[in-house]
Amino acid sequence: MSQTIICKPEGMRDNHTHYCPGCTHGAIHRLVAEVIDELGLRETTVGVAPVGCSVLCYNYFNMDFLEAAHGRAPAFAVGMKRIRPDLNVFTYQGDGDLASIGTNEILHAANRGEKITVIFVNNAIYGMTGGQMAPTTLPQQVTTTSPMGRNVEEAGWPIRVRELLSTLRTPAYIARGSSHSPQWLIRTKQYIRKAFQYQKSNTCFSLVEVLSTCPTNWGMTPVESTEWLADNMIPYYPLGELKTPEVEDGATKKMLEVN
Amino acid sequence: MAKKLMKGNEAIGEAAIRAGALHYFAYPITPQTEVAEYLARRMPEVGGVFLQAESELGASNMLFGAAASGKRAFTSSSSPGISLMSEAISYITCAELPTVLINVCRAGPGLGGILPSQGDYLQSTRGGGHGDYHLLVLAPATVQETVEHIMMAFDLADKYRNPVMIFADGLIGQMMEPVDFDAVPVSKPMDHSSWAATGAKGRDPHIVKTLYLNPIDNEKHNIHLAEKYERMQVEARHEIYGGLGKPELIITAFGTSARVAKTAIDQLNEEGVDVALFRPITIYPFPFKALAELAKKKHVKTLLSVEMNSGQMIEDVRLATQSKKPIHFFGRQGGIVPSPEEVVEAVKKLL
Ligand SMILES: Cc1ncc(C[n+]2csc(CCOP(=O)(O)OP(=O)(O)O)c2C)c(N)n1
Numbered sequence: 001m002s003q004t005i006i007c008k009p010e011g012m013r014d015n016h017t018h019y020c021p022g023c024t025h026g027a028i029h030r031l032v033a034e035v036i037d038e039l040g041l042r043e044t045t046v047g048v049a050p051v052g053c054s055v056l057c058y059n060y061f062n063m064d065f066l067e068a069a070h071g072r073a074p075a076f077a078v079g080m081k082r083i084r085p086d087l088n089v090f091t092y093q094g095d096g097d098l099a100s101i102g103t104n105e106i107l108h109a110a111n112r113g114e115k116i117t118v119i120f121v122n123n124a125i126y127g128m129t130g131g132q133m134a135p136t137t138l139p140q141q142v143t144t145t146s147p148m149g150r151n152v153e154e155a156g157w158p159i160r161v162r163e164l165l166s167t168l169r170t171p172a173y174i175a176r177g178s179s180h181s182p183q184w185l186i187r188t189k190q191y192i193r194k195a196f197q198y199q200k201s202n203t204c205f206s207l208v209e210v211l212s213t214c215p216t217n218w219g220m221t222p223v224e225s226t227e228w229l230a231d232n233m234i235p236y237y238p239l240g241e242l243k244t245p246e247v248e249d250g251a252t253k254k255m256l257e258v259n
Numbered sequence: 260m261a262k263k264l265m266k267g268n269e270a271i272g273e274a275a276i277r278a279g280a281l282h283y284f285a286y287p288i289t290p291q292t293e294v295a296e297y298l299a300r301r302m303p304e305v306g307g308v309f310l311q312a313e314s315e316l317g318a319s320n321m322l323f324g325a326a327a328s329g330k331r332a333f334t335s336s337s338s339p340g341i342s343l344m345s346e347a348i349s350y351i352t353c354a355e356l357p358t359v360l361i362n363v364c365r366a367g368p369g370l371g372g373i374l375p376s377q378g379d380y381l382q383s384t385r386g387g388g389h390g391d392y393h394l395l396v397l398a399p400a401t402v403q404e405t406v407e408h409i410m411m412a413f414d415l416a417d418k419y420r421n422p423v424m425i426f427a428d429g430l431i432g433q434m435m436e437p438v439d440f441d442a443v444p445v446s447k448p449m450d451h452s453s454w455a456a457t458g459a460k461g462r463d464p465h466i467v468k469t470l471y472l473n474p475i476d477n478e479k480h481n482i483h484l485a486e487k488y489e490r491m492q493v494e495a496r497h498e499i500y501g502g503l504g505k506p507e508l509i510i511t512a513f514g515t516s517a518r519v520a521k522t523a524i525d526q527l528n529e530e531g532v533d534v535a536l537f538r539p540i541t542i543y544p545f546p547f548k549a550l551a552e553l554a555k556k557k558h559v560k561t562l563l564s565v566e567m568n569s570g571q572m573i574e575d576v577r578l579a580t581q582s583k584k585p586i587h588f589f590g591r592q593g594g595i596v597p598s599p600e601e602v603v604e605a606v607k608k609l610l
């Protein structure tokens with residue numbers, strides 16, 4: 001008798017991704033798809049793709065999708081969720097998309113407590129356009145538009161989205177995970193599961209920031225990239241949950257505790 | 260139902276509800292804020308959604324998300340807000356989402372002023388945002404006609420899977436007039452289940468997108484859109500008003516300026532001056548053929564475009580008439596509505 005130990009989640013298609021070798025976008029997709037599978041949400045989900053390297057993520061996710069204008073994914077998601085509160089609606093956004101051109105949309109979606117889930121992939125750079133400085137680029141980090149390294153006197157300090165959004169009084173689930181190690185992938189998956197559960201129970205807005213690599217534009221091998229992430233990004237972007245609102249309903253409470 | 264006295268902006272909100280559009284996203288801007296205020300009260304009564312967005316960028320991109328569900332949704336704004344919405348309008352048009360936008364036009368450019376204007380004629384009839392696209396644009400001249408246009412707009416949007424814009428102005432928005440909501444039959448929204456994003460239950464996923472990286476695919480999509488705009492030309496509507504049988508001069512005017520022109524024409528006709536009005540009711544598609552036929556009549560010696568801008572519609576009047584007859588212009592700008600007397604004077608100068 002054969003037993004399936006591991007297989008592609010139903011939430012993913014059979015297509016090969018276009019991501020560069022060692023890029024962790026693919027791994028993060030898988031976490032999201034697994035959670036959607038496990039919660040039985042695939043047929044009632046509408047995802048919103050950003051503009052960035054993951055613009056084509058609907059070719060990999062096996063579910064309904066909208067493709068947003070740059071930075072506007074939260075507004076797209078809000079429009080959909082408000083008209084179809086019964087659906088599970090999530091955005092998948094990069095750091096240029098969410099933390100630069102789309103700051104207004106994400107801030108107000110969070111502040112209104114929109115019942116959507118945001119997967120925020122922070123790789124400290126603009127991947128798709130070829131490695132320009134992002135609002136999340138670290139101090140002294142070299143990019144094509146900060147060739148001498150990010151000068152915080154001029155460009156300001158990198159924005160910590162998890163911390164920024166946590167200052168809002170409106171209840172929200174906000175956490176930061178990372179894709180640099182198997183342990184953290186497992187932990188991040190738990191965060192993502194919680195985020196979707198918060199939405200499922202109609203409790204609050206939820207956002208999981210995931211630290212990610214961009215070997216191509218960082219100019220590193222995949223292994224060097226994960227090391228660089230651990231050594232440089234995590235000290236500036238500490239991992240963990242920052243806001244975990246109380247849930248009234250007992251069943252959801254229990255599910256959230258399991259993690 | 261009996262006629263009801265209503266302010267234009269409130270009638271706009273009610274008309275959309277009557278057309279079955281129960282989802283509204285907007286950001287306040289004079290002179291259309293009463294649409295939002297009316298719907299903030301009214302939507303909860305009808306089980307609809309009123310959402311004050313963080314900006315017109317937010318409102319219009321929410322409109323994309325809502326329209327992608329296949330249900331009727333709409334927004335309204337005024338000129339500076341429409342400029343911000345141009346991003347989403349381009350995406351909505353590319354994704355072929357049926358939806359309705361109302362521009363209660365005010366004076367520009369820049370912050371301009373809050374008084375009525377028709378300064379967004381070219382912006383709304385040429386697209387306004389990036390890329391090759393058009394909105395179907397209806398230009399009502401009264402509150403009653405605005406109501407009728409809004410109710411028709413959702414059907415037209417369904418029919419062409421294209422956004423429809425109502426080009427009103429601050430005068431229409433602020434004016435109180437009797438309205439009859441039963442003048443337009445309410446039709447059932449079209450079934451959009453073949454493409455709308457509703458959750459991939461028992462079917463392949465639906466993707467609502469605008470990216471065509473392969474130039475061949477992108478060209479194909481652009482050709483498909485262009486063919487649609489060609490098909491849309493049959494929706495061109497116009498009205499011919501006044502005249503004593505063989506008008507020497509044709510006034511071309513739309514919306515509020517056409518309404519003013521009508522008063523001027525009444526007076527001129529009474530004095531025995533043979534002048535008539537050609538009023539485009541759709542400004543995209545522009546009623547080219549009808550205007551061409553009228554203008555080529557022997558007795559028509561000259562045309563006068565009356566607008567609340569610097570003469571933007573003249574481009575279309577010229578296209579229609581191939582410049583075979585002289586085209587003159589009279590307009591007021593900056594938020595000033597021309598008076599009938601000024602129009603009478605402008606006509607008399609030409610005859
Ligand atoms: C309005 C607009 N401005 C700029 C761009 C160009 N652009 C495409 S992707 C991108 C940055 C994406 O970076 P990020 O969000 O960090 O995602 P990543 O590619 O790193 O995953 C930019 C600036 C665009 N498509 N639209």
Ligand code: SF4
Pocket residue numbers: 018019020022023024025053123127128213214215216217
């Ligand atoms: S450019 Fe960077 S973010 Fe984009 S696919 Fe390649 S590695 Fe990933």
